[in-house]
Amino acid sequence: MKGLLKEKNFSFAVDCIIFGYDGQDLKLLVIKRSFEPFKGKWSLVGGFLEDDESAEEAAVRVLKGLTGLDGLYMEQLHCFSEPKRGGAERIISVAFFALIDIQKYNQQINEDYHPAWFSINQLPELIFDHSAIVELAKEKLRYKAALHPLLFELLPDKFTMPQLQSLYEAVYNMEFDKGNFNRKLLSTKLLEKLEDKDMLNSKKGAFYYTVNLKKYSAGFKTFLNFVSSQYINE
Template sequence: MMKYTGQSRFLVAVDCIIFGFDGENFKILLIQRGFAPEKQKWSLMGGFIQPEESLEVGAQRVLKQLTGLEGVYLEQINAFSEPSRDPVERTIAVPYFALIDIQKYQAQLSSDYHAEWFLLNERPQLIFDHEQMVEMAKMRLRYKAALHPILFELLPEKFTLPQLQTLYEKLYDTTFDKRNFSRKVLSTGLLVRQPDKDKENSRKGAFYFKLDKEKYYDNFQAFLKFIPNPEKFLL
C-alpha cells in the first residue's frame, strides 16, 4: 500500500456530548473513565475511529455502545487538535452532540461505563478539554434551536406546551412569556393536539400534543422564531 513518506501518524477520536430532557430539566450524560490517565474521573463518551469508519459512523457506534439507540440526532462541531490535549499520544478529537429522549434510553443504557445523568449547569469537572467541548456544543445547540425545531428530538411522543416551554427555558437559562411562546409554536403548524390531557401538574390540565412528523421533516431547515431576540443568547 502506498503511503505518504516523512509524515507523522495521529490518532483520531470522536467524543459524544449527549443531551437529554426529563420533562423538567436539561441534562448531560457522562461516564466514569475506565482507564488511565484520569481513571474514574468524569468524561464524555468517546472512542478512536477505526480504519474502516467515517467520523459519523464512529460517533454512531460510540453512541450505540452506551445507549443502545440508533437513528439518534447527531451533529458535528469543531475539532479539538491541540498537540498536548491528550497526555498519552497525539490525538485529534472530533466532537458530536446528540439529542436523546431520556424515556427511550432508560432500559437500554449500558452498565459497563457507569454512566450518569447530570444537570447541565451542575455537572462535575470533566477530563482534558471536554469542558470546552460541552460549552461549544451548548452554544451550537442554542444557535440551532433558535432557528430550527431541533429540540423536539428531546421530547417523548406526547408532550404538553408547558413541557416544551420548560425545555427551551432550561436551554437558554431564561423565562419566556407563556402566551407568546404558545402562539408562536402553534403557528408553525408542526403540532397536532391530542384529546387527552396531562392532569398531574394542574387541576385544569394541559392538552398533549404530538409532532406532525411529515411537516417536521419537511420544515426542519425552515427559519423559525421561537426565541425572541435570539442573538443575545448566541454570543
C-alpha cells in the first residue's frame, strides 16, 4: 500500500494526427514547436490536459484551437507511455487521429501555430516519438478504411471517381484497377451520381458523385473487400 501513496511526477497530454486530402495526395498537418526542447522543430499538434477535462475533451479543444472547427471526425488511437518518450520530463500521451478536407477548411487553420501540410510519404523529421505515432495512425487508418467508408470525411461534398481512387491509392500506397475499383464502389450503393462533370482534368469529363448520407451513417460490415486482407485481419 505504501507504493500507492508515493507521489509520481509526470504529465498527461494529447497528440493529434491530422490527415487531410488535397485532391491529389494524402497529407499530414504538422506545426513548428514554439518552446524548448526542440523549439522550431516539426511536431504533431498537441497539448496538456487541463484539470477538469478528459483526454477526448482535450483533443477536441486542441483541434478547435488549430482549425476553429467542431465536429471533425476524430478517433482515439493509442496511449503512449514509454518512460523516456518525453525527454527529461515523463509525459503520457493519448493520441487521436482526425480527418479533414484540406480544400474546405485550409483557410481556417490558425497560422499562429506555423502549420504546414506534408505528403504522408515525404514527412520531415518529427520530435520525440511522433514519427512512430504517425506510422501507427497510418496502419489504423488503412485498417478502418478497409471496413468502413470513413475516407469520405477527407473528400469535398462532390467528387469524381478518379479523385476517390487517387485517395485510396494514397492511403494504401498501391494502385487499384480502375474498372474493378469503380465496380466495387458503385455496388455499395453508397454513391449518388450527379448530372454535372469535372471538365478540367479530362477531355471527356468525369461525372461528379456525392455520398448518400443515410447509408453512410448506417456503416458497412465489410466495405471494400478488394483491399488486401492484411489490413482487415486482426
